[in-house]
Amino acid sequence: MSQDIVQNESAKQPEPALPPPADVIEDANGITLYADLPGVPRDRFDIRVEGDQLSIEGEMQLPMSDGLEGTHAEITLPRYRRVFNLSRELDSERIAAELRDGVLTRRSPKAEHGQPRRISVQAG
Numbered sequence: 289m290s291q292d293i294v295q296n297e298s299a300k301q302p303e304p305a306l307p308p309p310a311d312v313i314e315d316a317n318g319i320t321l322y323a324d325l326p327g328v329p330r331d332r333f334d335i336r337v338e339g340d341q342l343s344i345e346g347e348m349q350l351p352m353s354d355g356l357e358g359t360h361a362e363i364t365l366p367r368y369r370r371v372f373n374l375s376r377e378l379d380s381e382r383i384a385a386e387l388r389d390g391v392l393t394r395r396s397p398k399a400e401h402g403q404p405r406r407i408s409v410q411a412g
Contacts, residue, residue, distance in 0.1 A: 305369035308344070308392075312372075318397035319378060325368050326390040333387055335394065337380050344392060345369045 310323040328346035335344050348366045379399040386393045
């Protein structure tokens with residue numbers, strides 16, 4: 289019976305989470321991702337690249353003044369989570385990310401083989 293309990297614990301699903309709204313902009317040099325994560329401090333934020341997937345996760349932490357208590361909440365899940373598939377044209381070793389004022393800005397430059405290049409033509 290204890291083996292069943294261990295199997296059930298290992299099969300736990302991740303906590304429910306909201307997908308943060310995101311904008312993805314591509315230019316000739318790479319891709320920039322903007323994701324809205326209001327109320328998420330840096331120490332409660334995680335961004336990872338595993339294989340060809342980028343995952344972002346954050347936990348909201350809204351401070352409440354002493355003696356005050358919330359009476360209404362529009363958002364009932366305190367966690368954000370979203371996974372993006374990365375193109376093989378991107379250089380996952382040079383990803384830069386910044387979290388400021390509740391907005392994640394992540395820049396992924398294109399790898400050398402994905403960069404546009406000019407081809408010279410020889411006159412024959």
